[in-house]
Amino acid sequence: MIRVGVFGAGGRMGATVCAAVLGAPDCELVAAVDPNHTGERVAGTEIDIADSPEALEAAATDVSVDFTVVAGARENLRWCAAHDVHAVVGTTGFTEDDLDELENLFGHSSANAFIAPNFAIGAVLMMRFAEQAAPWFETAEIIELHHDRKVDAPSGTAMRTAHRMAAASRQWAPDPTRDVVAEGARGGLVDGAIRVHSVRMRGMLAHQEVILGATGETLTVRHDSYDRSSFMPGVLLAVRKVAGLPSLTVGLDALLDS
Secondary structure (H helix, E strand, O other): OEEEEEEOOOOHHHHHHHHHHHHOOOEEEEEEEOHHHOOOEOOOOOOEOEOOOHHHHHOOOOEEEEOOOHHHHHHHHHHHHHOOOEEEEOOOOOOHHHHHHHHHHHHOOOOOEEEOOOOOHHHHHHHHHHHHHHHHOOEEEEEEEEOOOOOOOOOHHHHHHHHHHHHHOOOOOOOOOOOOOOOOOOOEEEOOOEEEEEEEOOOOOEEEEEEEEEOOEEEEEEEEEOOHHHHHHHHHHHHHHHHHOOOEEEOOHHHHOO
16 A cells, blocks of 8 residues: 655645545555645545644655645755655646756655656657657647646656757748737747747646648647546656656656656
């Protein structure tokens, strides 16, 4: 039985993770942490939400799951590395310097960290399909659409998709734009190759569309998550496998290919 603690347990995503862990036959929810919801009870349990990671240590947690914000996740991960607790992270916004630090921290720990910008299986396949298509097209742009509470832009999924596509092909047509009427209309340029556009809108959850174009044709690859439950199979897969991974692993592809 894998003993799981959840950071951000009082938020919508954290509550969904708690419910998924409670429904998994090989997992046990033993701790919940969220300074913004201290003292509240996790639905369907006798677990009160704590204000600090020490609750994970007291409950002998094997694996933590973190869906918070990047500033808090950095501190949570440092704590996990220092206390030998495996970490599964869906929080986005980590920089390359952050990843270098985490690789060093978990390299000196008996625990491992797994970070994924998106835990939906369909989103991972969408990224893979876009990467495979990239060498066959001359232009490509990404539109990512999220709920109006998402604070980072572009999304981690969009950035990872753009990096993978740019690495798959160096033959991208130049941008013909010479007169930008509204600043930012052409989106953000990633790796000098792929334009990314971010939409933040009420009524949406997590969506991404990759449009690739060549002479006389376009190809559109799109993924939509309509409910947070779409991320849970990937989260539980990571919880089950993180103990057998290297010190730091980024991206759900690593688990799908293993």
